[in-house]
Amino acid sequence: MIRRSPGIRSLDLDMPHRTLAPVFAGLRAGLHALFGGLLALVVVRVLLTGGSATALVLAGLLAVAYLAGLWLARGGRSRAGVVWLAALTLVWALLMWAVPEAAYLVFPLFFLYLHLLPGIGGPLAVVGTTAVTVVALAVHGGLTVGGVVGPVVGAGVALLIGLGYSALERRAVEREALMAELIATRDRLAAAEREQGTLAERARLARELHDTVAQGLSSIQMLLHAAERADPEGPGVAHVRLARQTAADGLAETRRFIRELAPPSLDRGLGEALERLAATWSAREGIGVDVHVDAAVSLPMDAQTALLRIAQGALANVAQHASATRVTVRLSGDGDAARLTMVDDGVGFDARAAAAVASATDSFGLRAMRERVEQLDGDIVVDTAPGAGTAITVTLTGEAP
Numbered sequence: 001m002i003r004r005s006p007g008i009r010s011l012d013l014d015m016p017h018r019t020l021a022p023v024f025a026g027l028r029a030g031l032h033a034l035f036g037g038l039l040a041l042v043v044v045r046v047l048l049t050g051g052s053a054t055a056l057v058l059a060g061l062l063a064v065a066y067l068a069g070l071w072l073a074r075g076g077r078s079r080a081g082v083v084w085l086a087a088l089t090l091v092w093a094l095l096m097w098a099v100p101e102a103a104y105l106v107f108p109l110f111f112l113y114l115h116l117l118p119g120i121g122g123p124l125a126v127v128g129t130t131a132v133t134v135v136a137l138a139v140h141g142g143l144t145v146g147g148v149v150g151p152v153v154g155a156g157v158a159l160l161i162g163l164g165y166s167a168l169e170r171r172a173v174e175r176e177a178l179m180a181e182l183i184a185t186r187d188r189l190a191a192a193e194r195e196q197g198t199l200a201e202r203a204r205l206a207r208e209l210h211d212t213v214a215q216g217l218s219s220i221q222m223l224l225h226a227a228e229r230a231d232p233e234g235p236g237v238a239h240v241r242l243a244r245q246t247a248a249d250g251l252a253e254t255r256r257f258i259r260e261l262a263p264p265s266l267d268r269g270l271g272e273a274l275e276r277l278a279a280t281w282s283a284r285e286g287i288g289v290d291v292h293v294d295a296a297v298s299l300p301m302d303a304q305t306a307l308l309r310i311a312q313g314a315l316a317n318v319a320q321h322a323s324a325t326r327v328t329v330r331l332s333g334d335g336d337a338a339r340l341t342m343v344d345d346g347v348g349f350d351a352r353a354a355a356a357v358a359s360a361t362d363s364f365g366l367r368a369m370r371e372r373v374e375q376l377d378g379d380i381v382v383d384t385a386p387g388a389g390t391a392i393t394v395t396l397t398g399e400a401p
Contacts, residue, residue: 032070035066035108036063038107039059039062039063039066042055042059042095042099043059046099051099052098054098055098065084069085082116085113089129092106092109096133100136100140103133103151106129106154110129113126114159114162114165115162126155126158134152200302203261203305206301210258214251214254214255217250218251221244221248224244228241228244270299270307270308270331270338271293271331274291274308275291275293277308278329281319287318287325287326288327289326290327292329292330292331293330298336299397302376303378307331307338307394307396310372310373311329313366313368313369314342315327321346322346322347322389323346324346324347326344328341330343337397338395339395340393344391349386378395378397379394381393
């Protein structure tokens with residue numbers, strides 16, 4: 001069972017996709033019932049009027065041909081279905097020349113033509129069999145108004161219903177495609193949400209281990225080291241050294257867990273992650289990048305991840321909009337605060353229209369940066385002017401380790 005994503009909960013995508021399937025099935029069942037009923041009427045007419053055995057044989061042959069060919073029509077338009085329809089038409093025409101009431105069978109045949117014959121073949125077959133019906137009725141009882149108007153009206157009604165059926169079928173196919181696209185989008189969104197939740201939980205666990213267990217072990221190690229120096233020849237110094245070594249081993253193991261939980265790009269710190277990002281992007285885009293890391297950053301893992309993602313978004317904007325030749329990335333730290341500044345020498349834009357730019361579809365990167373910063377209670381400043389390049393400064397704060 002596929003779980004719903006909260007973003008599209010209003011759409012019941014788990015309902016049967018083919019809501020129009022019962023309609024189509026009902027129409028087909030009605031067509032078969034109509035053909036069977038009209039054929040039964042022809043047989044009764046032959047029996048009541050003492051008709052020839054040839055007419056009964058043709059009626060039986062028509063029934064057998066219709067039933068035998070139904071499975072050919074299940075696949076829709078095909079060469080076998082066209083051949084079957086041609087044979088059915090031939091047997092019907094022979095029966096109509098023997099029994100005039102067989103002319104009624106042309107009405108269900110109209111729908112078979114429209115369903116099985118491709119393109120304009122269906123309407124042409126309807127027109128042709130209508131003419132044959134009019135001629136056959138004229139041969140049997142003379143040319144009358146009813147003998148002309150009846151088949152013509154039936155053909156017109158069949159054409160209109162056939163066009164409506166085709167439009168309904170196309171609409172159903174389009175709806176199927178839309179539903180499939182929505183389900184695929186929902187699955188991708190659910191997978192992205194699960195991945196995002198997993199990454200967020202890993203980052204939270206890494207941060208908690210760093211701020212609690214790792215800090216505690218580090219403090220224990222320092223205290224034991226101080227105790228060892230205070231009484232290096234004491235009777236319990238061996239136990240103190242063993243305890244200090246155990247704490248050091250536990251701290252190393254804890255840091256290994258933190259590295260495994262943290263995003264791979266940050267396993268060696270935000271500074272090196274920015275340098276790797278700049279090198280990769282510069283090689284791909286052909287734009288020079290200068291990276292300056294003024295101080296080690298002491299921020300929680302989610303804040304460091306946010307700064308790295310903001311840098312990625314800013315570089316993407318430079319490549320897409322700035323027409324720049326040089327970008328400078330500077331990371332500086334001040335206590336428990338970190339500041340990321342990115343400056344390019346591109347075309348810039350009107351700062352007074354920054355709000356409109358941020359809401360535009362092609363500036364989603366800038367809007368995403370603002371949202372990331374707001375989630376972490378940080379500050380972002382965009383300093384730009386036409387022809388003067390763009391400078392983006394992001395400031396985040398966090399608890400020092």
